[in-house]
Amino acid sequence: MIFQLEFRFWICAFVIFVLIRLRPPMPPSTWFALLNLIALFLLLGLAATLAIAGFAALLWLCLFAARRQDGRTAGAVLLVAGAAAVGCVIVWQKAMFEFTAAGATVPWPRSTKLLALVSFSYVALRAWDAISAVRDGAPLLDPLALSGYLAPFFMMPAGPVNVYRDHLGVDARGALSAPDWRAFLGGVQTIVTGLFVKFVLAELLRLFVVGVNGDWPSGGLGDTLISFIYIYLDFAGYSLIALGVGRLLGVPTPVNFDRPLLATSLTDFWSRWHMSLGNWIRRHLYLPIQLSFMRRFSGGSEYVVNGVSLMVAFTFVGLWHRFTLPFLVWGIVFGCLLALEKYVRDTVGVALLERHPGVGIWLRIIGPFYVLATIVVMLHLTAMQQMVGTAR
Known part of the structure; x- marks a missing residue:
């Protein structure tokens, strides 16, 4: 709707x-x-x-x-x-x-x-x-x-x-007072941007690929890439409209996206994509689980604790989207990938950057391609068909 x-x-x-x-x-x-x-x-x-x-x-x-x-x-x-x-x-x-x-x-x-x-x-x-x-x-x-x-x-x-x-x-006093002209124009601009992203960029892509009532293709990685871009534009547009309306009404509304396609790591990506859900997961699952395990193990086994916390958090995210095996697998595997990425970054990446500072420039260039490829491949191998509604 x-x-x-x-x-x-x-x-x-x-x-x-x-x-x-x-x-x-x-x-x-x-x-x-x-x-x-x-x-x-x-x-x-x-x-x-x-x-x-x-x-x-x-x-x-x-x-x-x-x-x-x-x-x-x-x-x-x-x-x-x-x-x-x-x-x-x-x-x-x-x-x-x-x-x-x-x-x-x-x-x-x-x-x-x-x-x-x-x-x-x-x-x-x-x-x-x-x-x-x-x-x-x-x-x-x-x-x-x-x-x-x-x-x-x-x-x-x-x-x-x-x-x-x-x-x-x-x-709070003055929270619902009329916005000044700068705030008003900012809210309107956010709404217009959201309408453009959703009803111009996203819908033109959908019409070009599947027509009015067609099914999204999901047979190859290219199909998954196109579907993922549509999902991003669609969701980002909705979120911007909500953000703009919230600002005009004076009702606190969180930012949901921060240029996720420019992320240089999976951890960076999930801090930019659906940020309000990510912050919710961090507050109510990831940090409480991590603190509980750290206390139990007296601060030891840092990477094991981090891995378990990430797996639980992303398993919840997968099942929150749908109670199905593909989304369960999607959540577990992503938790493992994030835990592995953190381990490699802390044990190999930091030392590498200290010895070769120029590597950081190449990582910032290659990073977005690595992130996009990982997201698309993961989605294609696990939950893509259910995400676009071609599997029952």
């Missing part, structure tokens, strides 16, 4: 841009959430809007109950209730994705709008972030405001993954 092509999307964005400057007797985050629910209703319908409102209320009740407990009881309530709530969203989304967008023989009624609401479980990632932040002492938004954090209309269906602690800044 291409929200940004719908006239209703832009009407919602414009009306909220105007109304959000009003000062009703409620916190700014609650006022934004109320306007956001109206936008969700207009874009997705009543069922999807009630679904996100109900999930936000359930999550709020769990967090509120946990905050009233002490010590281990609070931790147990958060763990059980939070895991159950987030798990329900993930399972619901995955089931719907596998039985609809991935090519079901029996489509579910109204599935596409409900699927768009939790596309790739973005709502679940935000819920997890809220649970973690509140557990660590962050203020708890009211139920309505929490729904505005979990499903901001302009970040759907392609993210990015906003941060709970950043969203609390909506209630």
